[in-house]
Amino acid sequence: MEQYIEMYGEKIVNNNCFQRLLYQEMGMNRRNDLSDKLRDLLLKNVTELDKILNEGIASGEFKRILISRW
Structure with missing residues (x-):
């Protein structure tokens, strides 16, 4: 999971033009x-991440935490 988060973070930082295009199109x-x-691409990524997290929680590899919203 740490690798995934680091890799995703690096992509966001290194592909700033892509991120701007992405948010501009969506906005x-x-x-x-x-x-x-x-x-569709974003939905696929979110779905895969959700699947990984839920499998990790079910196996006990991850711990579910609740984050309060403002």
């Missing part, structure tokens, strides 16, 4: 092929 609330593909 425009328009539907086109690019925004659909970006949304």
